Amino acid sequence: MGMVTFVDETTAGERLGSVGVSVTEERLPLRELIRRRVGQEAPGEGADAAYERALEAFGRNGFLVLVGERQITELDEVVRLAETTEVTFLKLVPLVGG
Template sequence: MPLLTILDETASGNVLHRLELEIAQETLTVRELITRRVHDEVTAYNERQSGTFQGLIQPTESERVLNGYQLRPRKLIDAEQQVYKALEAFQQNGFFVLVNDRQAESLDEDVWLGAGATASFVKLTPLVGG
């Protein structure tokens, strides 16, 4: 099964987090890509249920810490709620997705994820001030 490399990057190109996802098919919609990524990271956290959650979207009832989110008290994260929040954030320009260095425009867009493919998730930081 081919591996897709997923990178969380800053707008300046610094890599914050890297993970690999097994992908069975060569094309997915952006919606399916985000859903798979979020489900995998939530499942991994819920299985170990310790340390910080390094995910795309901050879980409810968590606080931001260096390199992730800390849940207090420790509890399971709802994967479906995280997927919903992630899809909504994509639509509201909270982050954008580059697949093989090409920006995805919509959730229903098909993207190629064959051997050697990469997907970069770039979170946008809101400007402070007026």
């Protein structure tokens, strides 16, 4: 069993918060990591809708996901989880008028 720490960060390097989640798996696809992250924020009935919105946002480059120092670009990419793994959700801000 390991611990995944989900970190929300802005492009300015500001960390908006983090939460640790225990995992039993050694590998998970990115989409499952997103599901678990969303589940921390929107538990219950709203979690499915929030998960779908998160997948859409990822698809349109609304945020990047870094596992350690490596960017994960595909939802089905399987991520190897160490005993402690940091997963950063880097929120991208669109350029105004650009």
